[in-house]
Amino acid sequence: MNTVTEATIEADPKVPIIRITRDFNGTPEQLFRAHTDPALYAQWVGPNAMETRVTDWDARSGGSWRFVSTRNGEEYGFHGCFHEVRPDRIVQTFTYEGQPDGVALETLWIEDLGNGRSRLRTQSLVDSFESRDAWLASGMEVGVNEGYARLEGMLADGNV
Amino acid sequence: MTADPLSRVFAALSDPTRRDMVARLSAGDATANQLAEPYQMTLQAVYKHLKVLEDAGVVSRPPGPQPRPVRLEAEVFDLMDKWIERYRRQAEERYRRLDAVLARMNDETPTETEEQKGSAA
Numbered sequence: 001m002n003t004v005t006e007a008t009i010e011a012d013p014k015v016p017i018i019r020i021t022r023d024f025n026g027t028p029e030q031l032f033r034a035h036t037d038p039a040l041y042a043q044w045v046g047p048n049a050m051e052t053r054v055t056d057w058d059a060r061s062g063g064s065w066r067f068v069s070t071r072n073g074e075e076y077g078f079h080g081c082f083h084e085v086r087p088d089r090i091v092q093t094f095t096y097e098g099q100p101d102g103v104a105l106e107t108l109w110i111e112d113l114g115n116g117r118s119r120l121r122t123q124s125l126v127d128s129f130e131s132r133d134a135w136l137a138s139g140m141e142v143g144v145n146e147g148y149a150r151l152e153g154m155l156a157d158g159n160v
Numbered sequence: 161m162t163a164d165p166l167s168r169v170f171a172a173l174s175d176p177t178r179r180d181m182v183a184r185l186s187a188g189d190a191t192a193n194q195l196a197e198p199y200q201m202t203l204q205a206v207y208k209h210l211k212v213l214e215d216a217g218v219v220s221r222p223p224g225p226q227p228r229p230v231r232l233e234a235e236v237f238d239l240m241d242k243w244i245e246r247y248r249r250q251a252e253e254r255y256r257r258l259d260a261v262l263a264r265m266n267d268e269t270p271t272e273t274e275e276q277k278g279s280a281a
Contacts, residue, residue, distance in 0.1 A: 020248070034261050
């Protein structure tokens with residue numbers, strides 16, 4: 001099996017779906033925990049240079065979640081429901097509170113690759129091509145440059 | 161008004177009629193009249209849409225005898241590939257933070273996260 005060391009992305013031409021695949025050095029159980037433990041989740045989910053604060057979190061089927069990211073005093077809220085939470089698959093809804101009518105259906109699959117490695121596949125289904133394109137375009141400038149800077153720092157420290 | 165070519169392409173393709181035109185042009189060049197056929201709109205409205213696509217560089221109408229065919233500009237899609245690539249890099253950046261979290265989980269004693277679980281339950 002090929003390893004996917006860098007995230008691969010696919011924008012489906014027929015349905016408004018974005019798919020991303022990435023392999024991790026971590027067991028499926030650890031990857032699951034990083035997605036369901038709010039303290040761990042807040043450490044990686046938010047864009048760079050943003051402080052992420054989890055305000056609601058009930059990571060089980062039928063539960064809900066909400067987090068707020070802050071940058072330069074501006075707050076960006078996100079919320080949704082956990083439709084189904086199980087160790088190999090998480091299904092949840094996702095709404096950016098700046099566009100409260102928009103909702104995406106996200107499915108995550110966690111696959112055991114053996115030797116302490118796992119594959120994460122995510123699929124985001126949005127309600128229109130307009131929304132998807134807006135998503136793809138969103139944060140085009142946000143986070144890209146600082147992302148590179150951070151990555152360079154990590155490479156320099158030997159953390160990558 | 162933004163001059164960023166990517167934003168102009170995005171704005172041009174944010175309209176379903178224009179996206180439909182682009183989809184049909186991907187099968188081959190067409191005249192404005194041919195493009196107008198399936199739509200319940202005036203030819204003038206179709207020209208308006210074409211103007212937006214033309215200004216964004218999505219299509220061109222090479223000079224020549226009338227009726228001039230409308231042609232899709234392939235370079236625009238290279239631009240869109242870059243656009244998706246930026247989004248991909250954002251996801252990759254997020255996942256590098258997740259890498260770091262997973263690495264710390266390997267080192268850390270489980271008590272801390274167990275407490276978090278307890279408080280969330």
